[in-house]
Amino acid sequence: MLNDIEIESIAKDFRGMSFLEMQSRIGPDLAKRVEASLKAQAPSNKSIFSEYQRKIKQAGKELGQAMYAAGINGPKHSVEDYEKVILLQLDMFSKEEKTSISRLLSSAFPNDPAKAKSLGGIKSGARIRKAYNSVKVRNHPVEIALQIMYGKNMLNRRYNAGNFGKGLAIGAVLLNGWSRITNLENEVDLLKQRVERLEQQIKVTKTRNSLTDAGATSTKEKVLFLKSEGKGATEISRLLNAPLNTVKSILNRSTNVGLKGCI
DSSP, X not given: OOOHHHHHHHHGGGTTOOHHXXXXXXXXXXXXXXXXXXXXXXXXXXXXXXXXXXXXXXXXXXXXXXXXXXXXXXXOOOHHHHHHHHHHHHHHHHTTOOOOHHHXXXXXXXXXXXXXXXXXXXXXXXXXHHHHTSHHHHTSHHHHHHHHHHOHHHHGGGGGSSBHHHHHHHHHHHHHHHHHHHHHHHHHHHHHHHHHHHHHHHHHHHHHHHHHHTTOOSHHHHHHHHHHTTOOHXXXXXXXXXXXXXXXXXXXXXXXXXXXHHO
16 A cells, blocks of 8 residues: 555646546545645645746846846836936826826826836836935925825835836825815815804804893994993904994094093
8 A cells, every 4th residue: 555655756647637537547545545645735825926926036037137148238217217206296296287107107208208118117126215215205395294194104105016106106096185185174174164253143143132132222332331341442343243443433432532521
């Protein structure tokens, strides 16, 4: 009887066969053991993906070596190239100009479409990270606002996105999100102002009604009544919703009359 090591060894010869094919060749009992061995040897999804990434990395390395040997220089982009695109995206947003990522890249390098196209597909790396962390980018007013809104960790996703184009797309999403939040905050502020105006109107109405009940019917009487309660011209103007100059004029005349009476 074959042991497990021997079964594992012969199982390689049956990889890809159906159970019926194996059974016809080596019998049902041995076929079951071979099938079980093949299942145990099957790679996991994680190992398959890891192997795939390893092969891609190796292929890229071999391509680079072959190009170098042939004297072919691949596209190289500077930190300033990435920085230029990032700043343009921030500038366009500040001017409320919306555009696609491809058009953004083309706008940054209108005379070099090959460079523009190449930049978008460049894998995230040290140069892209340096561009996002450059002084010019970090000090841009829109970038500062994004830092306050989202925080450093969220913004770092732009240069960890896989490639430069995807990072720009994440940036666009963050910018649009910030814009919507800002608009909502502005609407809230407007609502607060409306509420304050309504509250002031209600207060004015209540003040006028209470003064009327107290026998002060004219504007002059109301001003003098509130003055007697120790209120100043500005507060009286607000409470009566009356022009400040009118209130001051009434108070000045009443003061002058009082002074004449004392002479």
